[in-house]
Amino acid sequence: MQSKKIKVGIVGGTGYTGVELLRLLAQHPDVELSVITSRGEAGLPVADMFPSLRGRVSLVFTDPSQADLTLCDVVFFATPHGVAMSQAQALVAAGVKVIDLAADFRLQDITVFEKWYKLPHSCPDILANAVYGLPELYREQVRSAQVIGNPGCYPTTVLLGLAPLLEQGLVDLSIPIVSDSKSGVSGAGRKAEVATLFAEASDNMKAYGVSGHRHHPEIQEQLRQLSGVAPQFIFVPHLIPMIRGMLSTMYVKLTPEGLKTDIQALYETRYQREPFVDVLPPGSLPETRTVRGGNHLRLALYPQAETGYLTIIVVQDNLVKGAAGQAVQNMNIMFDLDERTGLEVVPLLP
Template identity: 45%
Template sequence: MNIKAGVVGATGYAGAELVRLLTGHPQAELAAISSVSFTGQALSDIYPAYYHICDLVCGTQEEVVEKSDVVFAALPHGLSQELAKTCYDAGKVFIDLGADFRLENEDDYKEWYGGTYLYKELHEQAVYALPELFREQIRGKKIIANPGCYTTAVPLALAPALRKGYIAAEGIIADCKSGVTGAGRKLTQNTHYPELNEGFSAYKVAAHRHTPEMEQSLSHVAGGAPVKLTFVPHLLPVNRGILATCYAKLQKEASLQEIRQAYEEQYGDEPFIRLLPEGRVADIKNVRYSNYCDISLHMDPRTNTFIAISAIDNMVKGAAGQAIQNMNLAFGLDETCGLMLTPPAF
């Protein structure tokens, strides 16, 4: 199988990362790319690292749809629904790295993103595609909502403990740190180098748009019981990485070894989840440029608190790598195809 892949929004960070990974995929061919800001320019002129690797010229969205079997949309929220409709009508697989298809409840989308569902029938067809939790729902789907970085790291850190009923569904705290690429390529005041360097601060405290998405995933894991969490993101002065430190109260007596057994049962055969040995702590430097999610488990018996820490590369497992993982599932390929990337040791 040789899948023709197209990337809309190829000059943003997530789009450029998709290009990097797709050029090394043994069963996919990068057929077309587009960019509103750089139409008519070669991608290698914008990212010189891609010189003689990807010299494709940025065309239009229409050209990407026409030439591709699968279209990846690396666009801001609110810009994917029309494109999804075009792809669906043309029989193409559509994988959205934005937020337009992630929330099941339109009222939540209105509240957190200020938008509406333009094509309700497409939202009914869409699948929320976090493979390690919802794999069987993804296979063969045409409209795929690719989770973001925080919304991958937090549910993966907590899912086995929540599914087995070891932790309470209320009072969960997700204390997360992100590399600056998570803010996108467009410069803002808080990502300007003099503001970011030698600093470390929280942002959108208890008001980040990823909150309902994480609660939605974890509520499904909990069998429909509503899960509520407090989410506080922080901006790290590094390029890549998400570190999610998640705190939850035990709701039944259990040792760390018993909870660990639940993680081994659920994740033991997962190719991209590495459950770290007891005593080791997840670290973003050990997952850079890879599709791995490292998880370490801890307990504070004094306060009856379970602590799960996950680390991912926000541009790979938190964006482009996971999107390709979902492409593999949608087309019936080996899920790991093109993604067995070894993180650099230093």
């Protein structure tokens, strides 16, 4: 446990992952919010933009050019892709830890990064040492990391949903793994766009990114890590008329060995010491609202006896375990705090 507070900086706090970081960090006992930058909103008190923070956050947005982030212990980037990598070098040089909630440090394969994000990567050496911040898979690496690529929301559900099987080699990889995923609209961010207006997105649903979504290569790179091969993977995300919440329904064919395994026990054992992964009892039907505002990911398992398939359903709050909560979890690990610190908010139901 720390004796003094962690000085935290946030770059880009006007989006949904930004305000979510503020919500969680404002309740974190070991954190001092030092600086938050925004080019467009410099001078505005944060609580004027997000009145939910009135009385809890007294920071004012600072112009990036005026902010000395090297005085922080850790800086979170809640920015579009490309921002974190442009500032990482200076921060790393100053000994500041970096947690990027965008994609700059998620993909180790630079060619893939540049293809999907249409940006040259400006600091491949830092990337090479960056850690993919999924604590349930890489806790030890996170502990000593200087730079974290915080996972995408969809990848978190898919990877934690599949890891116990892939680690044991129980999936028949001659058949594609399918993840049919569904996200609340906050996942699209706080950008003014017609497609996510209330009158467009409410009482309506659709698939999107069917021919290619940026989380596809991220998931594939990690599936390769987990399985040792490059599995075929079909990924279809859908936009659902709810603010928060993400649910992935995965369909995998088990190997003969997998068919003989007690899958429920396997998952329970694998995750028994994980504070934020909850394996539900057999027959449960996970609902997204059971994690609304909380950092838990809950999952359930349904063997399909007739086909030899396993259906796996995973839920999380896309803004918490899928973004800001996971980032705080990573910070806790990096600063040797109890991993749950500041993250024990009970989900809001109803």
